[in-house]
Amino acid sequence: MTGAPMVVAQDVHKYFGSLHALNGVSLEVARGEVLCIIGPSGSGKSTFLRCINQLERADRGAIWIDQELAGFRRVGDALYELTDAETSRQRASIGMVFQRFNLFGHLTALQNIIEGPVTVQHRPRAEAVDEAQTLLERVGLAAKRDAYPSELSGGQQQRVAIARALAMRPKLMLFDEPTSALDPELVGEVLGVMRNLATSGMTMLVVTHELGFAREVSNRVVFMDEGAIVEAGSPQEILVRPQQPRTKDFIAAVLP
Amino acid sequence: MTTTRAEIGGSGGDSSPPSPYSLAHLRHVPRRHTHRWIAAALILLAFGWVVHAFATGQIEWEIVAQFFTARAILLGLVNTVVMTVLAMLLGIVLGVVFAIMFMSPNPVLKWVAWVYIWFFRGTPLMLQLLLWFNLALVFPTIGIPGLFEARTVMVITPFMATLLGLGINQGAYTAEVVRGGILSVDIGQTEAAKAIGMGRLTTLRRIVLPQAMRVIIPPIGNEVISMVKLTSVASVIQFSEILRNAQTIYYANARVIELLIVAAGWYLIVVTLLSIGQYFLELHFAKGAAPTGVRVRAAAARERSI
Numbered sequence: 001m002t003g004a005p006m007v008v009a010q011d012v013h014k015y016f017g018s019l020h021a022l023n024g025v026s027l028e029v030a031r032g033e034v035l036c037i038i039g040p041s042g043s044g045k046s047t048f049l050r051c052i053n054q055l056e057r058a059d060r061g062a063i064w065i066d067q068e069l070a071g072f073r074r075v076g077d078a079l080y081e082l083t084d085a086e087t088s089r090q091r092a093s094i095g096m097v098f099q100r101f102n103l104f105g106h107l108t109a110l111q112n113i114i115e116g117p118v119t120v121q122h123r124p125r126a127e128a129v130d131e132a133q134t135l136l137e138r139v140g141l142a143a144k145r146d147a148y149p150s151e152l153s154g155g156q157q158q159r160v161a162i163a164r165a166l167a168m169r170p171k172l173m174l175f176d177e178p179t180s181a182l183d184p185e186l187v188g189e190v191l192g193v194m195r196n197l198a199t200s201g202m203t204m205l206v207v208t209h210e211l212g213f214a215r216e217v218s219n220r221v222v223f224m225d226e227g228a229i230v231e232a233g234s235p236q237e238i239l240v241r242p243q244q245p246r247t248k249d250f251i252a253a254v255l256p
Numbered sequence: 257m258t259t260t261r262a263e264i265g266g267s268g269g270d271s272s273p274p275s276p277y278s279l280a281h282l283r284h285v286p287r288r289h290t291h292r293w294i295a296a297a298l299i300l301l302a303f304g305w306v307v308h309a310f311a312t313g314q315i316e317w318e319i320v321a322q323f324f325t326a327r328a329i330l331l332g333l334v335n336t337v338v339m340t341v342l343a344m345l346l347g348i349v350l351g352v353v354f355a356i357m358f359m360s361p362n363p364v365l366k367w368v369a370w371v372y373i374w375f376f377r378g379t380p381l382m383l384q385l386l387l388w389f390n391l392a393l394v395f396p397t398i399g400i401p402g403l404f405e406a407r408t409v410m411v412i413t414p415f416m417a418t419l420l421g422l423g424i425n426q427g428a429y430t431a432e433v434v435r436g437g438i439l440s441v442d443i444g445q446t447e448a449a450k451a452i453g454m455g456r457l458t459t460l461r462r463i464v465l466p467q468a469m470r471v472i473i474p475p476i477g478n479e480v481i482s483m484v485k486l487t488s489v490a491s492v493i494q495f496s497e498i499l500r501n502a503q504t505i506y507y508a509n510a511r512v513i514e515l516l517i518v519a520a521g522w523y524l525i526v527v528t529l530l531s532i533g534q535y536f537l538e539l540h541f542a543k544g545a546a547p548t549g550v551r552v553r554a555a556a557a558r559e560r561s562i
Contacts, residue, residue: 055447084455092453102448106466106544116452119462148544161448168452 004067006031006172006203007052013060014047014227021047022058023227029172034204036214038238039224040250045207046099048224049174052205053094054087065094066171092120095165099177101157103149109136109160110145113167121168128167135163139193155186159193166197173197175206211254215239223247319514323505324521332501333522339418339487339497340526344480346423351430356460358435369431376428382489385421388412389493418490426483433475437468469541477534481527498522 007029014022022044029035037045050056052063054071063070070090072079082090104112113132117123136142139159149157158178165173175194179187191213198204198217208214214221214235221238223231223246231244242248274281311317323329358369376384391398392408399405412420441464449459491500502515 053451055450088450088453088455091451094451096451098444098448100444102444104445104448104463115462119458120453150544164452
């Protein structure tokens, strides 16, 4: 974990109508760090994650990815909004895994994985296919390369979705409640893949309700409530000895 | 299962009466469907009567057979089919373009698409055909200044006017069909495409439209079939499609019903062939869809092809 931080968020605000979804979130994520964001639903965790890859635009504040300002170009003291193409280029270096998988329904597992490398990055198809095979093996689904998403279980779909994000060779991976839509017996296989990814040194930002995963795998845990960061620290500090009453209540309610 | 049944049915041994839950001595009696049989018999009777009426009525079937492959009829058929294909292609291209414009974040594009759909859905097709055909009254010459110029009457032939009239009118309807198809694709697909760095148009072309096709094709198929018959409206501007040619013949020989039967026969043949084509097209775009009947057949077809 050396060098400039991978993500710097500075006083990020987001409104949905009158709802103040993000209320001044500031956060740094170091290179290679695995950071879990926990908190009750509606606390703004997912919105914050979506602001990082600009699926939502922050109304106030700024986010830097690898020292590059997200969504704007700075010239002197003026911020110019990026074009759609420039925004797309920024997104391409950030992998995103969704709660509902969002695999492309009309494409097979393999086609899902090579779509980005071939269509967006214009890499040679053969090379992309080779790399996709390797990724499928890495998530334990080499046998499912020609299956359509509708033929896969939720856990398998999510593992293909992780492979699809990794195929873009991202410098940062965002996970938006990756196991929340899964049957309980399928959660383990997805967490297993994420655990391996964490070991490989990938910078990961994980919004999750899996406190066990947060404790074992993450370097740092952030607890959010009502659009703001309430408490941040090591897994021990947040999950075992929380200081803030809201954190304590949440942990007590979630842990059996 | 069997052990359970044995326990319930035969636990008492030989001497005791069979349990009321025993299944061994029961048998299924199929339903008789008496009403279905009666209905079918009545309908067949009515159908037979119609066939008999036409067979013994004042219809010269030899004339029908003779004109079925008459040169004028076949030329009309070719014109009808060619016009259907071209007008539909124009309609689909315009429909996709204007649907995308309508859904664009750019307010100018959105407004242009709205006006297009408003005008061409809001006026009768026949009026539009007449407008195109009489374009020369408004613009005696058309062209790009300095590049080329032509007299409008030479460019706007009945064929051209029909193509523009039918195609542009169709585009307005198809735009709404395509828009509905695009809206039917889950927003998560677009977000996932954005997340791997796809732009708006690439996302539409690679991810959203292919999945929208499943919803778009049945109504488009419907419109193709409708278009086959709409070409006959173009007889008002002297486009010699099949019905107009049939009429020209019966004005001369007074065999009205015979020639209408000839035209009807050809319309039915074309529409039947198109329906078969639509079936295979739907099969193609059912890739990866939820396992419906079409989907299962597609999977079976895929397996056979491997």
